[in-house]
Structures are given as structure tokens and as C-alpha cells.
Amino acid sequence: MSVVGFDLGNLNCYIAVARQGGIEVITNDYSLHATPSCVSFGPKTRVMGDAAKQQANTNLNNTVINFKHLIGRRFTDQRTQQIRQWIPCEMIQLPDDHIGLKVNYLGEQRVFTPEQIVAALLVKLKQITENNLREVSKVTDCVVSVPYYFTDAQRRALLAATQMADLNCLRILNESTAVALAYGIYKQDLPAEGEKARNVLFLDVGHAASQAYIVAYNKGKLSMLGAAYDLDAAGRGFDGVLRDHFRHDFKERYNIDAATKPRAWQRLLEECEKLKKQMSANSTPIPINIECFMDDKDVSGKLQR
Ligand SMILES: Nc1ncnc2c1ncn2[C@@H]1O[C@H](COP(=O)(O)OP(=O)(O)O)[C@@H](O)[C@H]1O
Ligand SMILES: [Mg+2]
Known part of the structure; x- marks a missing residue:
């Protein structure tokens, strides 16, 4: 089993x-x-x-x-x-x-x-x-x-x-232990026990939280030296910032307030998440297009990293 x-x-x-x-x-x-x-x-x-x-x-x-x-x-x-x-x-x-x-x-x-x-x-x-x-x-x-x-x-x-x-x-x-183990378990070149440990910093930027931790490795041994976290600086926060940007942009250009309609508000968040991922791989301006967004209006915009 x-x-x-x-x-x-x-x-x-x-x-x-x-x-x-x-x-x-x-x-x-x-x-x-x-x-x-x-x-x-x-x-x-x-x-x-x-x-x-x-x-x-x-x-x-x-x-x-x-x-x-x-x-x-x-x-x-x-x-x-x-x-x-x-x-x-x-x-x-x-x-x-x-x-x-x-x-x-x-x-x-x-x-x-x-x-x-x-x-x-x-x-x-x-x-x-x-x-x-x-x-x-x-x-x-x-x-x-x-x-x-x-x-x-x-x-x-x-x-x-x-x-x-x-x-x-x-x-x-x-999660920190799981990541530290995944890194160390197959590593062949770790310092032997008694030698100066190799310190590795792991950074996990998740959706709702970010975690950072430093792990000291010797062959067959790991110890967590320290850890920190932040419940605001994470993926969801980025999406929210992008959404606020387009809320104002669409207000000015289309005269609609996306935050007043839950469905549009949620949809915009999802589109912003996609935009964010594209922006993290491209430095050129990235388009955002949403059909029938609100009040039968199609909206579009652009953002560059
Ligand atoms: N290529 C990418 N560029 C930027 N952010 C990304 C990329 N791929 C995933 N993300 C973001 O990473 C976060 C998801 O991280 P993850 O650790 O899987 O979250 P969780 O463990 O909380 O489900 C989301 O906010 C997602 O938008
Ligand atoms: Mg995670």
C-alpha cells in the first residue's frame, strides 16, 4: 500500500x-x-x-x-x-x-x-x-x-x-520541511557531517502567503535555521493590485465600476491572474480583453511589467 x-x-x-x-x-x-x-x-x-x-x-x-x-x-x-x-x-x-x-x-x-x-x-x-x-x-x-x-x-x-x-x-x-527534504534527499554533494554545513534559502511565493526559510544541510542531516512569512505579499495580492488598476482604467474609459458586480469583479480577478503570469514571462505590453464584461460592454486594456 x-x-x-x-x-x-x-x-x-x-x-x-x-x-x-x-x-x-x-x-x-x-x-x-x-x-x-x-x-x-x-x-x-x-x-x-x-x-x-x-x-x-x-x-x-x-x-x-x-x-x-x-x-x-x-x-x-x-x-x-x-x-x-x-x-x-x-x-x-x-x-x-x-x-x-x-x-x-x-x-x-x-x-x-x-x-x-x-x-x-x-x-x-x-x-x-x-x-x-x-x-x-x-x-x-x-x-x-x-x-x-x-x-x-x-x-x-x-x-x-x-x-x-x-x-x-x-x-x-x-510545507517548509517537505520542500527542504525534496531538495536534500537526492543531493549527492552535501558536506559530510562535521564539515561546514551548506545553507540554502528557499522562497515560496504562494497564492495567499509567502514563506522563506533557511536550511543547513550536511549529508543525511538537515536543520531549519530560521523562517519568516507574509500573509499579504503573495500572488493573490498581485492579482488584487492589477484588478484595482483596471477598475480605475475601465471607470475612466468605459464608465463602468467592475466592483459593483460580483461576477464581473471575480472575472476581472481571474483575467488579472492570467495577465500577471504572462507579464512574468514577457517584458512587452500584454493585452487584456474581456467580452461582455458588464452592461453588455466588451473591455480591453494593456499592461507592461
Ligand atoms: N508564471 C507565473 N508567474 C507569476 N505568478 C505565477 C505564475 N504561476 C503561478 N503564479 C502564481 O502563484 C500563485 C500560486 O502559488 P501556489 O504556491 O501554487 O499557491 P497555493 O499553494 O497557495 O495554492 C498564484 O498566485 C499564481 O497566480
Ligand atoms: Mg503552496
Whole structure:
């Protein structure tokens, strides 16, 4: 039986299995390595991953994204309130200051906790793994990675989510440790024990957070020397800045305010993410074109790195 590792990201998740002496990142039902961290509720079913992301724009009020940093937090937590702007569905306060995500599901109003949403996503990851590893019928044992700065409450909440998803979480692994191991495990030229260690800085710019850590390596040994993180300077923040730019641009040139229509606002964010990726590979001006953006207007613009 192979052990399965889930990289639970804020934007995307990845699944790895240890088999035949190596570690393989497997693909999902769309033949993609990344599975969107998205859960969407409908009148007949709930869907997770790619299927959820595909219908997000037409089902925005019942779609949950950006929930990774909500688990184990209180509703009145300052960070929760900051994250709220990135979540398309309604967020409410539950008894004991818990967070509730309000959606229409199976024809009625339902409220889910972030842990339940994470559990839904984990069920999807489990199904993807089971479809991929035909030799095993059921996946139960897993390892899940979390940012190194996750608190005990956040880790406990994640454990609860794995249990809801009928998974047996063998270990919660820090993302920093996972990265440091991945780098060091096959390195042949590390200094021998007792020699001066090689220090390596890792920088992980994620969607909702950035982490940096310095690791000292000797053969067969690694130690974390220090780490830092930032919950604002990350990919999502860039997307937001680009979106604000085009909001003002479109206001001036088309006389529309994208922020007043949730669907347009979300669509613009997605287009800005694509633009950002193109800008990171090209120094020429990059066009942005959105058809039927708002009030039946097509919009276009340009931005250069
Ligand atoms: N080529 C690229 N150029 C710039 N940003 C990118 C590129 N590819 C991905 N990103 C950004 O990186 C972030 C995703 O990082 P990731 O570590 O996968 O996030 P998470 O682990 O939180 O899901 C997103 O904000 C995405 O837009
Ligand atoms: Mg990540």
C-alpha cells in the first residue's frame, strides 16, 4: 500500500504517491497535476476541483474558494475579516464565534464550516488518487502539508477535516520541511557531517502567503535555521493590485465600476491572474480583453511589467 501526500494549497492542490522507489505527482481526471481548491454547491450535487472552478462564474454565490487560511480561525479574527473579500459566497458568524459559509445546496440554505469545505476537497483528492492508483481500491493513509506557521488550532482543524473525509492522517508535515527534504534527499554533494554545513534559502511565493526559510544541510542531516512569512505579499495580492488598476482604467474609459458586480469583479480577478503570469514571462505590453464584461460592454486594456 502506498502512502499518499496531499499538498493542500490555497489556489491548487497536488497529490504525490510514493511508489516503485520514487515519488510521483499524479494527475487528476482532467490530466492536470493541479486540482483547484474550489468547492461548488448546486441544486443536485456538490462538485470539487476543476468541475467546481469551471462553474464558479455562473454559480458564484454558492462557490467557496480561498478557504485554506480560514480553518481553525474565529469569525471575528482580523485575518478572517481580511480573507472575507476573497470569498464569493456569504460568510456568517456561528455560535462560539465559528465561521459559517452560507450556500444553496440541494434546494435549501445550508451553512458549512471551513473544516467541512476542506473535507469536501479532501474527498475529491482521495477519489482522484483512487482513480489513478487502480491497484489499490481505497486510499486511507495520507500525509498533508501545511504552512510552517499554522497554529495548533489550525492543525487540529485540519486533522478534523481529514477525519470527516474518512482519511487517516499519519502526519501533518510543514510545507517548509517537505520542500527542504525534496531538495536534500537526492543531493549527492552535501558536506559530510562535521564539515561546514551548506545553507540554502528557499522562497515560496504562494497564492495567499509567502514563506522563506533557511536550511543547513550536511549529508543525511538537515536543520531549519530560521523562517519568516507574509500573509499579504503573495500572488493573490498581485492579482488584487492589477484588478484595482483596471477598475480605475475601465471607470475612466468605459464608465463602468467592475466592483459593483460580483461576477464581473471575480472575472476581472481571474483575467488579472492570467495577465500577471504572462507579464512574468514577457517584458512587452500584454493585452487584456474581456467580452461582455458588464452592461453588455466588451473591455480591453494593456499592461507592461
Ligand atoms: N508564471 C507565473 N508567474 C507569476 N505568478 C505565477 C505564475 N504561476 C503561478 N503564479 C502564481 O502563484 C500563485 C500560486 O502559488 P501556489 O504556491 O501554487 O499557491 P497555493 O499553494 O497557495 O495554492 C498564484 O498566485 C499564481 O497566480
Ligand atoms: Mg503552496
